[in-house]
Amino acid sequence: MKSLLLLLGLLGMASFAEAHKSSDGFLYLDQRSGSSTLRLDVALRDLALIVPLDRNGNGQVTGAEWRQNQPAIRQALSDALSLSNAAGTCALTPQQHGISQHSDGPYATVRFALTCPDGEPATQLDYDLLASVDAQHRGLLQQTHDSGQSLAVLTPGSSAYGLSSENAASAFLTFLWQGVLHLVLGFDHVLFLLVLILPATMRSRASSGDGLTQRLWSLAAIVTAFTVAHSITLVLAALGIVRLPIGWVELVIALSIAVAALNIFWPLLGRKTWKLAFGFGLIHGFGFASVLGELTSETSETVKALAGFNIGVELGQLALLCLVFPALYSLSAWSGYRRAVVPVMAFAVAGISLYWAAERVTGL
Structure with missing residues (x-):
């Protein structure tokens, strides 16, 4: 019963998850000899949490409202940044502003000129945009x-980031950890894995061949198929070889969860769950790649970031399976597991994913 309550609690948490791409800001710092600039891109939907972009409340941001909000936007983005070196704090001077287009919609863009007191590059950066309203930004x-070039991930409220300390190992470990977080906190991917492993937990009506060993082999096939599939499209998308609109990708991901859940009872796509995992894993890989593609293109750190992120996703997936599968396996000995627990979980997942799909349709 405790295991069942835990799983239902996870489903309840998932219903509150956002239906769009995670909240990311893009920072492009150029400190080559001759000039130093910093560009910051923030999604308008995220910026609206701290700046009242829609002044008349009609659900749209007009050109007039955008122009009226420019001082507040520049101030909000300036306040979120602080750069310094051994001689003191560097000055950020707004030079250009406008709208840029990323895979998940329009972003406010401000480019700053960076001037440090001794003329040397900045060695430390503080970033706390949205720290008070979105802990996952x-x-x-x-x-x-x-x-050359290097990549890093900054979290609001964390200690200052040392700009001169980046190396191959830290870049790899940074994106490995982000891969773990992306899987564990990405409730759509969590629910998809849950419904994929449900068939492997159910006892067959025939008593033979449904032991733990066979279930583990079945689960291994599912996990391997999903891993291979999303790894393929993660690399293709992040390298820019294949790029799909993230809005449509997220819609298909939501629908894939519902289809996988309903396929447990009405196997229109067959009972070979590993084939289902591979097919839909190709789509989920594009979702994973949305985090990296726009940042890593044409940088020398792409391979390290991709490797770290992909391994991190796998570690998060294994951690999830180690938590969920034993709980489900222990429940499967109960006679009501097949008749009650599995249908409740499957239809709850289907309902949540269809709700997400409806939300994502409105965002296209």
């Missing part, structure tokens, strides 16, 4: 300097 930083 992060800044994806791309640095360009005379010796």
